[in-house]
Amino acid sequence: MTELNFTAVIPLSLYIHLPWCLQKCPYCDFNSHASGDALPFDHYVDALLLDLEWELPRVWGRPVRSIFIGGGTPSLFPAEEIERLLSGIRARLPFGPEPEVTLEANPGAVEQERFAGYRQAGVNRLSIGVQSFDDGRLEAIGRIHDGEDAATAVEMARGAGFENINLDLMFGLPQQSRAEAMGDLQQAVALGVEHLSWYQLTMEPNTPFGHQPPPLPDDEELWEMQLEGQQLLQEEGLEQYEISAYAREQSECRHNLNYWRFGDYLGIGAGAHSKITMAADGAIIRSSRQKSPQRYMDGAGSERLLSERHTVPAHDLPLEFMMNRLRINEPFTVRQFEERTGCSWNRVESTVEKGCREGLLLRTGEQVVATDHGREFLNDLLALFMNIKQDGE
Known part of the structure; x- marks a missing residue:
């Protein structure tokens, strides 16, 4: 992998x-x-x-x-x-x-x-x-x-x-x-x-x-x-x-x-969610807190406040990036995709080209954006990215 x-x-x-x-x-x-x-x-x-x-x-x-x-x-x-x-x-x-x-x-x-x-x-x-x-x-x-x-x-x-x-x-x-x-x-x-x-x-x-x-x-x-x-x-x-x-x-x-650009966020408080990039470990970690306010307060300052923590599988990252990034009417660049996901662009390039052929995406040089048609049928657009696998899988 x-x-x-x-x-x-x-x-x-x-x-x-x-x-x-x-x-x-x-x-x-x-x-x-x-x-x-x-x-x-x-x-x-x-x-x-x-x-x-x-x-x-x-x-x-x-x-x-x-x-x-x-x-x-x-x-x-x-x-x-x-x-x-x-x-x-x-x-x-x-x-x-x-x-x-x-x-x-x-x-x-x-x-x-x-x-x-x-x-x-x-x-x-x-x-x-x-x-x-x-x-x-x-x-x-x-x-x-x-x-x-x-x-x-x-x-x-x-x-x-x-x-x-x-x-x-x-x-x-x-x-x-x-x-x-x-x-x-x-x-x-x-x-x-x-x-x-x-x-x-x-x-x-x-x-x-x-x-x-x-x-x-x-x-x-x-x-x-x-x-x-x-x-x-x-x-x-x-x-x-x-x-x-x-x-x-x-x-x-x-x-x-920052959410939609696939930035990081630390969530504190009962039921809060986090997404943190651990660059040195080559991983993105998601976690969530206990939903019950009392259980959250009882566990504060220790791992007991967590209800879940996991490393995001690499093959899920292209879809996660697109689910957020394609919500906004703003192009993203090849470089931004690679910086925010840690993945190589070649993992999604053929899928992006397919989206362009179907009129759901528009690529101009190094920039990609959803078309009006793509935003209207966002679920169809995101479905293109659902089965992308990590290299070597």
């Missing part, structure tokens, strides 16, 4: 999972837990810092380019604990220049003073889970806020000094019309946010909606919603740079771009 050869330092991001919400939404399959009366804020932050210390030998000396604090509802945490967390990270890891630090917030769990505290702690980007501005649609998907709360949250964020705000919005909600979906987008645009994550509601297994799906728009209506929404956002200056991500100029989410 050919050994992987890594010739460049892979950019590193840090993901932090805070797993509690006020209540669990019926469509959500994330690792989140209803918060109850009290949360162990200080104990959990202690566990996060122990987790980070335990992982330091695997990322030693590598600067963190971005931090994403996700959940759950991270805005349930007091600003003082977020400040203690970020200060503890700075003491243990070097930061790259002007790192992007994102925190997710729920419009039903925010206040002006807390936003100001997050900004002072070093958070410079907010991602607010609006999902819709329509009160009826919000009630149908189990959200705890209303449309006015959503608009107020953006105003409070601006008042606290945030100049980089993302809104999460969904379409294809129960009994939602195309006009209602466009109304949500128009309200989001009117608020002047820099970034939108706009994606279709899906029925995930092992969720209440997965077991008992509500009445949803049909496939034709969903397709029309998507096309009309894409056109609306483009006309308003929000460019689609990924399947469900739209941004004003220079406002793309750097953290998510």
Whole structure:
């Protein structure tokens, strides 16, 4: 079997999972837990810092380019604990220049003073889970806020000094019309946010909606919603740079771009996932933490916090790279493929040529990008890379 050869330092991001919400939404399959009366804020932050210390030998000396604090509802945490967390990270890891630090917030769990505290702690980007501005649609998907709360949250964020705000919005909600979906987008645009994550509601297994799906728009209506929404956002200056991500100029989410460019990320917190390139060992390691917050905290600082760790088989790396990289409307180069996977380009060259012949990919010199047709039929494109084997296998 050919050994992987890594010739460049892979950019590193840090993901932090805070797993509690006020209540669990019926469509959500994330690792989140209803918060109850009290949360162990200080104990959990202690566990996060122990987790980070335990992982330091695997990322030693590598600067963190971005931090994403996700959940759950991270805005349930007091600003003082977020400040203690970020200060503890700075003491243990070097930061790259002007790192992007994102925190997710729920419009039903925010206040002006807390936003100001997050900004002072070093958070410079907010991602607010609006999902819709329509009160009826919000009630149908189990959200705890209303449309006015959503608009107020953006105003409070601006008042606290945030100049980089993302809104999460969904379409294809129960009994939602195309006009209602466009109304949500128009309200989001009117608020002047820099970034939108706009994606279709899906029925995930092992969720209440997965077991008992509500009445949803049909496939034709969903397709029309998507096309009309894409056109609306483009006309308003929000460019689609990924399947469900739209941004004003220079406002793309750097953290998510690192995922999609097949960068490395260290995940700490209950249920968090990591991908770390161990260049000296010629390997890429994936791992995940215990999902139970209590088991995670009990195991912090030791291998007991892990639920799984494995080396990614070399023959899986071309597909893993393409699954991420072809999501964004940006060419990649032959060199970037080799640097991020440690694999030789000749392992995928014939497959890329086949994708070009089928109109799914476009290669210009050393650059490759998915065509519009390829992005529309991304699963067909990715299927081409599913059976690539490592040299010698």
